[in-house]
Amino acid sequence: MNIIFGVGIGISLFATFQLLKGKNSKLISTKIAVLINIIWTLRLVFFLLKDSEIALKFPILLMLDQNLLLLDSVVLWLYSRSLLNTTKFKLQTYLNFLPFIVGLLLSITSYISVPDEIIVEHFLKIKDNISNNKSLFSIDVFVLFSVIITISVVYFGKSIREIKKFNIILYNHFSNLKNISANWILKFHGLWVFLFLIPIILYIVNYMYPIINIRLLLSFMIIIQVLFSFIFNLNVISQNYVSIPKKGMSKQDNKPIKQFIDELNELKRVLETNQYYQDEELSLVKLSSYLNIKSIELTEIIKYSEFDNFYDLINTYRVEAIKKELISSQEQIMIIAYSNGFNSKSAFNRIFKDKTGQTPSAFRNLNKNTS
Incomplete structure (x- = not known):
């Protein structure tokens, strides 16, 4: 098991480095990701120390690690929130750390009020019960896990709201979302909540029907946490961060509807003629510069169109161009897709099917046979 601890600590330290x-070291998102790794490293170090003589000499080490569990969902939410270019925390943001602070103060108070030998004796008794697979039910532990799960669910919900706001901005400003979309954080956060649900459910079941090997369960949980650390850091390191344009003032709403329609028709004509959609890095700002208008003006024009947002506009033109090439040429499908601005096979297949109701290969075969 020490090897697993070492691997987990190594992953967090390597990712932190x-x-x-x-290049993103100064971003608040990176700093929060580093904080998450520090928390996970400390947790694994505390686990290691519990199996050493050091913890018996300094019993305070036996009482601190459980409080770190109160931080996970909070910092994952902060990471989600930081994607919206939040550069600093307000005072009310720090109030989200209150459960951790209260838990830490309770642990320190308990340590001060209880003699060291009693703390060590209680810890050794728990270790003995684990070795003998005896029931470990404790109302204190049950309350702690209940609080952890409640906090996890609440902050998972807050993360969902932040990522939704972030995605709306991405769809309004970018034509490709590869490595800038952060939907992975929602999947990860959801799994993290589920990870904490497992022990409390098994804990209660094992109290009534002591058939689960507690040592094996703890080993399994530690392995899963190490695996989660690897998944999180793999995504964080590959995450691309984008500068989100600030909202500006616009007088577009004062224009007559006919003018919006004329501008929309001109936009469509320019896209068809100049094929700007073939640029895989095309953004709202870049297209606005091509058209010699402000990005806020282009946003308003798109609002009056049949397209949901900038992302939908550009990818609609990409799909239409690809449909023509699938019928008229024998070129490989992905070569056609990449030449028309897509930079991800999975995104291309998903968008093409959304727009046509068919896979690219099925569309080509069907239309080749009917032509």
Whole structure:
């Protein structure tokens, strides 16, 4: 098991080094990701110390690690929130750390009020019960896990709201979302909540029907946490961060509807003629510069169109161009897709099917046979 601890600590330390030396090291998102790794490293170090003589000499080490569990969902939410270019925390943001602070103060108070030998004796008794697979039910532990799960669910919900706001901005400003979309954080956060649900459910079941090997369960949970650390850091290191344009003032709403329609028709004509959609890095700002208008003006024009947002507009033109090439040429499908601005096979297949109701190969075969 010490090897697993070592692997987990190594993953967090390596990821921290990569994040701090990377081009995004000064971003608040990177700093929060580093904080998450520090929390996970400390947790694994505390686990290691519990199996050593050091913890018996300094019993305070036996009482601190459980409080770190109150931080996970909070910092994952902060990471989600930081994607919206939040550069600093307000005072009310720090109030989200209140459960951790209260838990830490309770642990310190308990340590001060209880003699060291009693703390050590209680810890050794728990270890003995685990070795003998005896029931470990404790109302204190049950309350702690209930609080952890409640906090996890609440902050998972807050993360969902932040990522939804972030996605709306992405769809309004970018034509490709590869490595800038952060939907992975929602999947990860959801799994993290589920990870905490497992022990409390098994804990209650094992109290009534002591058939689960507690040592194996703890080992399994530690392995899963190490695996989660690997998944999180793999995504964080590959995450691309974009500068989100600030909202500006616009007098577009004062224009007559006919003018919007004329501008929309001109936009469509320019896209068809100049094929700007073939640029895989095309953004709202870049297209606005091509058209010699402000990005806020282009946003208003798109609002009066049949397209949901900038992302939908550009990818609609990409799909239409690809449909023509699928019928008229024998070129490989992905070569056609990449030449028309897509930079991800999975995104291309998903968008093409959304727009046509068919896969690219099925569309080509069907239309080749009917032509």
